[in-house]
Amino acid sequence: MAAAAGQSPRDFHRRFVTPVGTTLARAVERLRAEIAYSLLGSAGGRVGDVAFRCGFESKVSMRRAVDRWLAR
Numbered sequence: 001m002a003a004a005a006g007q008s009p010r011d012f013h014r015r016f017v018t019p020v021g022t023t024l025a026r027a028v029e030r031l032r033a034e035i036a037y038s039l040l041g042s043a044g045g046r047v048g049d050v051a052f053r054c055g056f057e058s059k060v061s062m063r064r065a066v067d068r069w070l071a072r
Contacts, residue, residue, distance in 0.1 A: 001024070029065050029068075029069075030065075030069055032054045032055050032056065032062075032065060033054075033062070033065040033066045033068070033069035034069060035054050036050050036051065036054040036056070036062050036065070036066055037066050037069070037070075039053065039054070040066075047059050047062070050062070
C-alpha cells in the first residue's frame with residue numbers, strides 16, 4: 001500500500017496511524033471482524049465459511065478477532 005501511495009513504508013505507517021489511531025493491520029482486522037459478526041448474525045452461515053469469506057486463516061482466528069472487537 002505504501003508503494004501505491006508513493007511513500008516509504010515508514011512514512012505510510014506514520015501517516016496512517018496518526019489520523020486513524022491504530023495500525024493498518026489492526027484496522028483491517030477490525031473491519032474483517034465487523035463483517036464476520038454481521039454475516040454470522042444475519043446470514044446464518046457456517047462459521048468456517050464466514051471465516052474464509054472474511055479473510056481469516058481459521059475459525060479460531062476469526063473468533064479471537066471478533067472477541068477483541070466486541071471488547072473495545
